[in-house]
Amino acid sequence: MRIGVVTFPGSLDDRDAARAVRVAGGEAVSLWHGDADLHGVDAVVLPGGFSYGDYLRCGAIARFAPVMEPLVDAARGGLPVLGICNGFQVLCESHLLPGALIRNDHRKFVCRDQPLRVENTATAWTSGYAAGQQIVIPLKNGEGGYVADDRTLDELEAEGRVVVRYAGDNPNGSYRDIAGVTNARGNVVGLMPHPEHAVESLTGPTTDGLGFFTSVLEGLVRS
């Protein structure tokens, strides 16, 4: 199974995401922001970082990168897409996911090992977890506050589209402790925490993040 990892200028966790794909047993394929071609991959990860320097607004410029054109079409057609941190911001800017990410309420960058609760195990990226499972993976962001209007938030809750929620202290002021959401179809997931940093016991606080990558690979095998 081939999973594409997009590199924008300013992407930082692209190699980590590729490593996580390999550790999970998949083949990682580099995709370049300027190349409007997905090269036939079976799923895509938009990695963390500061694409285009986060100028204007996080993810606002990346959204217009040539690679996003086929990606948005494919995502609407059901291609599994995971946006991590900056990738989540790009997905919101691209309107593949509702809401937006704003500056942390405490106005500082935060890096910590974050406890999370997996709320939705029906998405392409979380099917390997148990509902309600507590996991710990790194969180690191300056603009990770998830916001949306009340109607959108109510809708997300009603449709079970909150994928993961912060457990314990809310690290960035996200509404309703939301750490990740999905689209109606469950193939596109945006996450503020970083599962790709928790796939090896040597370098991660846990290996709890591996499930996001094994979930999508198993789903692809089954289909």
Place this chain on the structure above:
Amino acid sequence: MIDTVELAAKTPDQSQPWDELGLKADEYQRIRDILGRRPTNAELAMYSVMWSEHCSYKSSKVHLRQFGDKAPQSDALLVGMGQNAGVVDIGHGYAVTFKIESHNHPSYVEPYQGAATGVGGIVRDILAMGARPVAVMDSLRFGPLDADDTHRVLPGVVAGVGGYGNCLGLPNIGGEVVFDPSYAANPLVNALCVGVMKHDDIHLANATGVGNKVVLFGARTGGDGIGGASILASESFDDTKPSKRPAVQVGDPFMEKVLIECCLELFGAQVVEAIQDLGAAGISCATSELASNGDGGMYVQLEKVLLRDPSLTPGEIMMSESQERMMGIVTPENLDAFLAITARWDVETAVIGEVTGTGRLIIDWHGETIVDVDPRTVAHDGPVYERPFARPPWQDELQAAGPEGLARPSSGDELRGTLLRLLASPNLASKAWITDQYDRYVLGNTVLAQPEDAGVLRIDESTGLGVAIATDGNGRYAKLDPYTGAQLALAEAYRNVATTGARPLAVTDGLNFGSPEDPAVMWQFAEAIRGLADGCQALGTPVTGGNVSLYNQTGDTAILPTAIVGVLGVLDDVARRTPQGFRESGQVVYLLGETRDEFGGSEWAWAEHGHLGGRPPSVDLAAERELAEILVNASRDGLIDAAHDLSDGGLAIALVESVLRYGVGARVWVPDGLDPFVFLFSESQARAIVVVPRSEEVRFTDMCSARRFPHQRIGMVDDGGVLDVQGQFVVPVDELRAAHESTLSSTFEA
């Protein structure tokens, strides 16, 4: 009108602003003697920055030579001092380059940008060696935690270090933060970067090959940072002069991230012969150093430099310290391939000149020659000062005023109170409020990071090869005795690296002192270098490079003499690394090394009594070497599950940090014949605590006995949730945590 070489020859008497540019009268005269005429304005600008203290090391050179003269034999050193950074062989064809650099003065003037560009500058130094930068560390010093100015400077510096490093995608894996009144108005911001390459990838800053192109690429040249090196870094602050804000550079980490990836692709494609980053003194430095390290000649058309501000004069263009720029030497055959790669990364590039065999650095501005110099006279033959130095008259008095008379806690309750107060004191309190603003995970190779004893990185996934790095520096010890103090900084960093199981290999140093024009400061500086050079010789770890920052003083008051030492070590199998935290109940705690009644310069004397006097703890480098071998062998052979070095605050603080890491408990007993206070708080050196699984106890103690190294069984790890110093006091782990973790957050979140 542009001041040309031709005009300068005709107008010898024209007055020139050499004083404002930081040159002394005799230095200006020397430039005239070298050229046989007055310098042009552009030449004057060039000499003034390159002959500044910051760039020329004119006051420190005569002392720094000892690092070469006393360098221990080492097979590991691939590139020594004098290049952008030293390079160390770590095996399997891999080489590591690392260096520490200061950005002290700019960080006081403009904390965020000063600190950010400090990180950016050292990262480019590492990149210029041909290496991929893989981590940063920061060594910070501030005035008192409760001082108003600390509240202006510290949050900005931390946000700057974090903002730039996080955005570059480099994990921050360690460093230290110390508060002392002497750093008020003179904060220290020293940033360390480490990079990795294969041996074949090493690049040097030598412009060779007549006809090769000189290419400037990266950010455009602007008006920021003009004269930063000469004006900011080479003078003391003085209230009577105008604001120096325009001399601070402004950083763009996104540009630098793109530049890193672009350079690595250029190296990979083998289309760049030599490379140098533009830092202090900008184009003046890069052209003169590249030329004088190579064939000796270079011709530059300065009008080809891409500008952010078209109104800049030629002199300003040459002095600008705009960030995120690199200069490459490229053969004519490779130029198209080079330009294709920079275009792919949207990095602006200009061919501004070529290497010549004339032995002259000639710079033209729209067809008129504005610089015609021998580049060696700019880059290497600057003034060298044998500044007078003398042991200050107050040194004896300071050493005589030892801590012996200070009231010591004796009852269990008093010891308990002392521990809780020390834990919450600014220098010993948790620094998580700071380090939680730094990304330690990016790149996915961080094996250990702060608050561990050293940062540990995986270098190669297939072999498990790894490196460990620690920085340390205790200015109070060095004030009491600069020679010993520098060795203590070295010993602690060396011990910290060994504590993680890594074999120490090489050293980088950040030497931060007051004004070299004060003989007392110069004596501190000379003694510290002598101590460090002797120490490196004894430990077999050569100095590979580093940085000197002088003039860190306000009025007559200099900072504590602060030699920050970074030690790099190697782990053949990084999975064997030893972490700091206690974890498994039932394991045995051993204290390694000898504990003496040593409190001179200690954290206890300072935090509890505001006292600084006497002698620092004694140094025993042979014992440090022995301890390191025990720690490295025990890690390799799987004899220990945790280890923590003993330093500031002594055993008690180390125990608490180890217990807090995973929230377990421990029971500890005071060995017979040892005073509980000395046992808990002495800062005797060459000591560590280790946790030994019961199954390995015999093997471990046999190893220590065979080496005749002192080792005492002092406790057990348990899951009781308390630290129990038997017969003295008991403190719940939650109470320890509250004391340790609230100081910084309550100060800055208020």
